Amino acid sequence: MVNSVKYFNEVCIKKIYELSAELAENPKDFASYVKGVTDQLSKLGVEIIKETLEEFDSIIRESTERKEEWYVE
Numbered sequence: 001m002v003n004s005v006k007y008f009n010e011v012c013i014k015k016i017y018e019l020s021a022e023l024a025e026n027p028k029d030f031a032s033y034v035k036g037v038t039d040q041l042s043k044l045g046v047e048i049i050k051e052t053l054e055e056f057d058s059i060i061r062e063s064t065e066r067k068e069e070w071y072v073e
Contacts, residue, residue, distance in 0.1 A: 004048045012040045 019036040023029070061072055 001048070001051060004044065004051050007047045008044050012044055015040050 016037055019033050019040075022036075023033040060066055066072070
């Protein structure tokens, strides 16, 4: 989860500030602002899911119970 938080701080917040500045310049284009924020939050969600699956993969690969019966490449 740490990498997802870093991603949010380094990428998403910067982009959301940019979107807010664009909205301030053109308040009539609120739809673009909503879409941009939604896209950033979706990307964050993908990063969280990716990181979670990577953690689970690592847990399964290192499991002594799994190693007794299964070989994973």
